[in-house]
Amino acid sequence: MAAKLRKGDKVVVLAGKDKGKQGEITQVMPQAGKAIVDGVNTAIRHQRQTQTSQGGRVAKAMPIDLSNLALIDANGKATRVGFRMEGDKKVRFAKSTGEAI
Numbered sequence: 001m002a003a004k005l006r007k008g009d010k011v012v013v014l015a016g017k018d019k020g021k022q023g024e025i026t027q028v029m030p031q032a033g034k035a036i037v038d039g040v041n042t043a044i045r046h047q048r049q050t051q052t053s054q055g056g057r058v059a060k061a062m063p064i065d066l067s068n069l070a071l072i073d074a075n076g077k078a079t080r081v082g083f084r085m086e087g088d089k090k091v092r093f094a095k096s097t098g099e100a101i
Contacts, residue, residue: 004081011069012078013040034063073097
């Protein structure tokens, strides 16, 4: 199945503790059905001090399920993603506005 959400897409969280937050996808894990979104679903991890880096508490973005994310269209609203053929190329489009992504 083709990827509806890709790295670099602006998305909004639909469900969970971060509902309503927006961010950019930094990594997609298609086998697990999850993505890492910048500034969303963060957890505190404790980092040991080394000779090169300072130790302490570090906020780390954790994976969030793809079903809890929706793409943001040109109007700034959440939209579903569809596929259509334009010439001989398959392109993604926003279902709310109909424009290609």
